[in-house]
Amino acid sequence: MTIKNKVISLLENAFGKTGKVLEVRAWNPATFFEVDVHFPDMKMEKWDKVQHIKVRVAEGIYRDYTPACWDVETSTCTLFIDAQHEGPGSKWASSLKKGDTIVYVGVGPTFHQPTTNSAMISLGDMSSIGHYLALQQLAKEQPLVGAITIAEEHHRREFNEYLDWNIGAIAQQDFGGYSALANWIETNDLTTATVYITGHIPTCVQLRKRIKQLNTQPKSIKVQGFWQ
CATH class of the missing domain: 2.40.30.10 (Translation factors)
Structure with missing residues (x-):
């Protein structure tokens, strides 16, 4: 021990x-x-x-x-x-x-709580589901949007069937889900949003770095790593 x-x-x-x-x-x-x-x-x-x-x-x-x-x-x-x-x-x-x-x-x-002065974008892997459900409960009527990477196709179907919210399940292409999340942020406008990132710690670090390289800078980026 x-x-x-x-x-x-x-x-x-x-x-x-x-x-x-x-x-x-x-x-x-x-x-x-x-x-x-x-x-x-x-x-x-x-x-x-x-x-x-x-x-x-x-x-x-x-x-x-x-x-x-x-x-x-x-x-x-x-x-x-x-x-x-x-x-x-x-x-x-x-x-x-x-x-x-x-x-x-x-x-x-944790470090994450809702904000009332910007849109809330949530990004992570399957370990993030409970975290973002809690954040949504605290945010009440203000919706979270974003993406969670899930490797198993059947899990993605269950995610969409069981969870009625504006966060989508996307196919995880690599360990930690970086590629899929990087594609998502590059095709969505992050300007003026507060971006929450959770899950695989190296992926969180990479994703934060990639967001900072984009022209559409969010209002803030809040990272909470869960696992290596």
């Missing part, structure tokens, strides 16, 4: 809280999951930024997930978990079932 995880483990003993899995829905193929959870101790009414939860996925191992589609009155939310890449987080998500207990050590804000 690393020193970091030892510290988190100590924090878990002191401050750890739990939630109960209400339902698990797997997309086809089963490498992406929607997990409905009851978190009785979360103060969801105070959220004004997209949040992340540090969840225990194995002994001494923790992963950050985004609570989305939350309901303040029932203290419930949905975790949208991308489990395409092998690792303890994917293994944990694949094993979840109704009635399981989820242990977490805290809830904290």
Whole structure:
């Protein structure tokens, strides 16, 4: 166990809280999951930024997930978990079932919150779905537009079927989805928009650099990397 995880483990003993899995829905193929959870101790009414939860996925191992589609009155939310890449987080998500207990050590804000003075463009990969659903919930009637790269064709169909919003699913052409997202920004006007970028960290860096090279400069660029 690393020193970091030892510290988190100590924090878990002191401050750890739990939630109960209400339902698990797997997309086809089963490498992406929607997990409905009851978190009785979360103060969801105070959220004004997209949040992340540090969840225990194995002994001494923790992963950050985004609570989305939350309901303040029932203290419930949905975790949208991308489990395409092998690792303890994917293994944990694949094993979840109704009635399981989820242990977490805290809830904290990310850098992303809605803006009211510009359009909001959201770009990312499949790990970004929950994040942008949370941002849309905070933005209320102001729509997010943009693109999320998804490799599996059936996943793209499910994305369009299940999620009724203005972010589109586009075919992922490479690891991290850079090529598809770069094509998207070059064929859409970013001028005066606030651009949010999330997902694969090297792709986020490349995409931010590419946007800065374009003639149509956005009002601002907000990056939140999730994985390497």
